[in-house]
Amino acid sequence: MEWFQAVVLGVLQGLTEFLPISSSAHLRIYPQLFGWQDPGAAFTAVTQIGTETAVILYFIKDIGRIINAWTRSLFGGGTGSARMSASAPGSVSAGKHRRLNYDPAEARLGWFVILGTVPIVVAGIALKDVIEGDFRSLWIIGTTLIVLGIVLGIADSVGSKNRSVGDLRLRDALLVGLAQALALVPGVSRSGASISMGLLLGLDRPTAARFAFLLAIPAVLGAGIYEWPSAMSEGSVYGMGPTLVATVVSFVVGYSVIAWLFRWLNRGSFAPFVTYRILLGALTLILLTTGTLAPFA
Template identity: 50%
Template structure:
């Protein structure tokens, strides 16, 4: 049974990680329907996210390797420091710092209180509405080439909110990007780049912790690895679909989905059909 659950959760992780609907919230909700109604947990979520970030690396391989290569070349003088790829490398570093600090400071909250379904339901609705407003009113004057260090830091600060299940990493960063006037594809692409070091860092950290404390991983190593591989395969397809979608359409369907899902959770919690923790 654990293997089947792992496949389902891995597919769910891959399908929701890049959409602004919160993969951690969906894994948390999925736990309600697992045998024993168990939360998959923050450790399982962080490890399976390694699979989805591998999908980002593969999909944007040329961009990522070019950025990394030129970032290092600046120190030998082979690439000018004003090069857009060098600048993007610094932007990712600057934007990653806030979530690293927050992840260390708020570990206990991330693993416990912030996983309450009351919080998840509320932020699904609230941040869904904020995304809708930002997407509707946001200008389309900035591209990746015009990204400033100030904007990079602000989007990085927005990424910190993704530590709360229900906010969504892509949702928070894209919302900030649209608020600052970035085109949808540019906001999404920077969100993808920004997530890579943060998610890999969290995943590797949780993997090391799980080695020393095996019970924290829930389903066990075998099923978790399978879930991570499934998340990788599904994630590649979702990235391609999303980039095609936002080049022609808005985020409105995701906004509506978040509000409906959050409202349904609040009703279920209020009626006592499900427990918050």
Template identity: 50%
Template sequence: MGIGEGAFLGLVQGLTEFLPISSSGHLAVVGTLVGADDPGAAFTAISQLGTEAAVILYFRKDIARIVSRWTLALLGRVPRDDPDARMGWLVILGTIPIGLLGLFFKDAIETTLRGFVVIATTLWVFALVLGAADRWGRKQRTLDQLTWKHGLLFGLAQSLALIPGVSRSGGTITAGLLLGYTREAAARYSFLLAIPAVVLSGFYQVYDELSAGAAISWSATAVATVVAFVVGYVVIAWLMRFISTHSYAPFVVYRIAAAVVVYALVAAGTLPALNGTDFG
């Protein structure tokens, strides 16, 4: 993979990471179409460090307050039921499912689940789920009403993003809407919840690839990560404003259209049914 391809894929990563349309699915499809092949789970995980850096910068005040109050609660200097300290524990709780499932299904995530038919199918299936949640969810709860049970359910929903095409933000936002949270509350918790999972995944992938002696285009990956950071920050700022006055309907329509395109590309032989392998 060259620098130019890395920059382009970083742009794709930054544009799609926070929108509920699946960055990993887009990277797999776009990477193959531009001749870079599917950049793979390692490239995806590492480049996501750029977009998570954008989350940390955008929510830096919230994050600093949560970490500070959580630490003080551990030391017994603030009540354990302090809202920010509690949010820290809820983020930790919500991170556990994706960590365990990611390790347990690591091989499938990096091979079978990256098939293009799988991506197309998850795109439209979860488009319908997101649309239903956005249409019929009560959208009344705020983050100060987040319970331990709901925090765990958010975490389980985030785990679905291990399958390309589902979308990390799409899964958690959908869960939040189904549980009755407002669009803004669901999105904010989704972004906070993603930080430890994505950061740990990215560093784990670096360690795993280095240990296995795998060849990674580090220059292209580094460029992709920087581009993803810049573009991701702009997208976060835009999305938080957009959902305050709009529904998720445009993303539902886009996901369905994208699924149709991927199915068509598979049928035409432009994309293999399985990633790197054809059924025939």
């Protein structure tokens, strides 16, 4: 059964990691609904390596340009200026280079990802025991699903959505990074919190989502590597084999979800995700009140 459960949880992780509905909440709620044991924070962190690998592959060209520009900016790449190209919506691709041999906007984006990652790293280290303990209470998860769902709905409604990736500033990166740190609480949703802040700062939907996904790469990979020994130990819920299977499955499913999400954001809103979050959160709280679910598995 543990191999079957691992496949199901891998699919669940892949389906929910990039949608603003909280993958960690789903990996906490659904196993208990099925009568399974809580897979734990370490299992969740490792399976997220699969979905983040999907992000890396999906944005591989953007990431390559950002790393190249950021590296060249450290060692000097000529003098002068360059401007961003507006040829592709949300793209961080190069503009017309003049005297620089890199695009300063892309180098700046590299710094923004680094600096925006600092809040979640600091909070993750400081709150490690609480994250793996009290924060996994279904009372907290049900509540955060509803509250952050409402926040996402408000942000999607009131945000001006007139700023693209070329308009990002250091202040934006730090604020989105602080929002991402809230995702250490299951139910918040890493993408949901980051996208909500981006929308409130006036970013358009594709840009808010793109920056949220790029910003998550260092934090998620770091957490997965850190939790790897715990997830693979004999005392873990699933052990090495099933955990690796879940990670591979989450990669395959996650890649498809990213592609779908960006097609959706070009024409749709976040309203369906807001509704789903509120309904799932309310259902969780009702089941807790009636004793059908327990706060901890």
